[in-house]
Amino acid sequence: MLISELSERTGTPSATIKYYVREGLLPAGERVGGNRTIYGEEHARRLKLIRAMLEVGKLSVAAVRTVLEALDEPGAPVAHAFDAAQQAVSRSAVPDVAPPSPSALERVDAVVDRAGWADCGDNIGRGIAAQVIDAFDNAGFPLPDDYLDSYAAAARLQAEADLTTVGVLPDPARMTELVVVGTVLGDTLALGLRRMAQAVVTSERSMQ
Amino acid sequence: MLISELSERTGTPSATIKYYVREGLLPAGERVGGNRTIYGEEHARRLKLIRAMLEVGKLSVAAVRTVLEALDEPGAPVAHAFDAAQQAVSRSAVPDVAPPSPSALERVDAVVDRAGWADCGDNIGRGIAAQVIDAFDNAGFPLPDDYLDSYAAAARLQAEADLTTVGVLPDPARMTELVVVGTVLGDTLALGLRRMAQAVVTSERSMQ
Numbered sequence: 001m002l003i004s005e006l007s008e009r010t011g012t013p014s015a016t017i018k019y020y021v022r023e024g025l026l027p028a029g030e031r032v033g034g035n036r037t038i039y040g041e042e043h044a045r046r047l048k049l050i051r052a053m054l055e056v057g058k059l060s061v062a063a064v065r066t067v068l069e070a071l072d073e074p075g076a077p078v079a080h081a082f083d084a085a086q087q088a089v090s091r092s093a094v095p096d097v098a099p100p101s102p103s104a105l106e107r108v109d110a111v112v113d114r115a116g117w118a119d120c121g122d123n124i125g126r127g128i129a130a131q132v133i134d135a136f137d138n139a140g141f142p143l144p145d146d147y148l149d150s151y152a153a154a155a156r157l158q159a160e161a162d163l164t165t166v167g168v169l170p171d172p173a174r175m176t177e178l179v180v181v182g183t184v185l186g187d188t189l190a191l192g193l194r195r196m197a198q199a200v201v202t203s204e205r206s207m208q
Numbered sequence: 209m210l211i212s213e214l215s216e217r218t219g220t221p222s223a224t225i226k227y228y229v230r231e232g233l234l235p236a237g238e239r240v241g242g243n244r245t246i247y248g249e250e251h252a253r254r255l256k257l258i259r260a261m262l263e264v265g266k267l268s269v270a271a272v273r274t275v276l277e278a279l280d281e282p283g284a285p286v287a288h289a290f291d292a293a294q295q296a297v298s299r300s301a302v303p304d305v306a307p308p309s310p311s312a313l314e315r316v317d318a319v320v321d322r323a324g325w326a327d328c329g330d331n332i333g334r335g336i337a338a339q340v341i342d343a344f345d346n347a348g349f350p351l352p353d354d355y356l357d358s359y360a361a362a363a364r365l366q367a368e369a370d371l372t373t374v375g376v377l378p379d380p381a382r383m384t385e386l387v388v389v390g391t392v393l394g395d396t397l398a399l400g401l402r403r404m405a406q407a408v409v410t411s412e413r414s415m416q
Contacts, residue, residue: 048347056343086403111401117408125403132397135264139256139389143373150369151394152401154362159405161358163413165351181347183406186359189340190402191395193319193360195294195333197367198391200325205371 003029006039010047017047023061025050025068049177057184067180085183086124100130107133111148115156162186211237214247218255225255231269233258233276257385265392275388293391294332308338315341315356322353323360370394 007014020026026046029037046068053059053067070084108129112120120126136143162182169175215222228234234254237245254276261267261275275293316337320328328334344351370390377383 045348052343052347056340083407086406112404117405118411120404120407123404123407125400125407128400129397129404132264132393132400135260135393136389139260139393140253141373141386141389147369147373148397150365151397152405154365155398155401155405156409157358157362157365158402159409161355162406163409165349165355167413178349181344181349185340185343185347186402187399189337189356189359190363190398192333192336192340193363194366194395194398196320196328196331196337197325197360197363198294198370199291199328199331199333201364201367201371203326205375 001039001044003037003039006043006047009044010051012047012051020047020050023065025061025064045177049181052181053184056188059184067184071176071180085180098134100127101134104130104133104137107145107148111145111152114145114149115152117152117156158186158190209247209252211245211247214251214255218252218259220255220259228255228258231273233269233272253385257389260389261392264396267392275392279384279388293388306342308335309342312338312341312345315353319353319356319360322357323364325360325364366394366398 001009003014003017006012007017017026021028026043029039029043031037050064050068053064054061059067066087067085070080073080105126108126111129133143133148165182166175166178169178209217211222211225214220215225225234229236234251237247237251239245258272258276261272262269267275274295278288278293281288313334316334319337341351341356373390374383374386377386
């Protein structure tokens with residue numbers, strides 16, 4: 001299809017499409033004689049993915065590029081795509097604070113133990129969770145273990161849903177694509193539903 | 209205490225403290241003769257709260273100001289503090305996309321129904337969740353109901369933990385303070401633990 005059709009089908013202005021090509025987010029179209037360039041279905045799909053990451057996931061152009069590079073590695077397994085997506089997606093979420101304290105890291109490891117989770121190794125989430133524990137401490141609200149355990153149980157429910165949805169896809173390329181989309185968009189879905197649930201529980205407990 | 213002590217106790221440079229006062233985030237200290245200004249315990253507490261919101265919650269200075277204004281309204285009940293914190297904290301999370309489609313909003317309402325939640329009214333999370341549903345659709349990965357229900361169950365677990373932790377505080381001022389801190393920091397905690405749980409479930413299901 002021509003850029004005008006790609007633009008119409010994806011709701012993306014032609015100038016924006018050209019910008020994504022220049023920035024290396026989208027492969028160039030194929031030049032066919034004169035100054036006509038044609039684009040395929042894979043351009044349309046990739047374009048939707050880029051827009052979801054930029055507009056809903058609020059990633060930077062650089063972060064989107066990193067995620068797409070991981071996606072394009074030939075034969076990348078699901079675990080690798082998760083790791084790359086997590087690294088790129090999470091970088092903007094890493095708190096601008098000192099590295100986590102050893103005691104906060106120990107508390108995260110204790111949560112993992114109590115939840116019966118396998119060792120998560122050097123997952124980027126471990127440091128983030130520990131930094132949040134430190135931040136609550138510093139703000140004068142040390143978090144009880146119960147609180148951390150409830151949040152771990154919630155995270156487990158989310159991850160099970162994530163992997164189940166990925167697992168029913170027939171095609172490894174689509175699986176890694178969903179891993180990326182899901183990592184980015186799932187955070188925002190979780191945030192929205194958490195707001196609603198807070199309102200519901202506040203009202204149920206009559207903490208008006 | 210003098211600004212030097214406030215600086216040392218909170219790990220905040222004096223210039224930063226003065227900047228927060230100029231920006232209206234921190235009340236001015238009390239001038240006592242000459243050019244000496246003294247600060248109280250409430251300055252130290254407020255300063256920690258400001259830093260947690262800026263550095264861990266990644267709020268803008270303007271968003272922090274809005275949250276603090278809500279916090280300072282005399283006699284503000286917990287539900288009101290939640291609402292104000294949610295509005296301010298969530299604004300930066302609202303996707304830069306078209307308003308949610310009516311069908312996505314209907315799907316969110318159906319999730320609420322199935323979960324047996326009370327009506328959430330015009331909670332800011334409803335539109336955010338619906339926008340995410342639209343974004344998954346647009347990216348070619350329509351979300352199954354099961355997925356949404358799992359995320360709602362996770363949100364419920366988080367909100368119960370949030371409100372339980374708030375509920376044990378004896379003092380309404382501390383309660384609203386924790387509502388704000390918890391709304392901001394809880395999102396980041398949830399994000400960190402979700403990353404870890406994804407790694408655990410991926411490994412358990414051998415989706416290497």
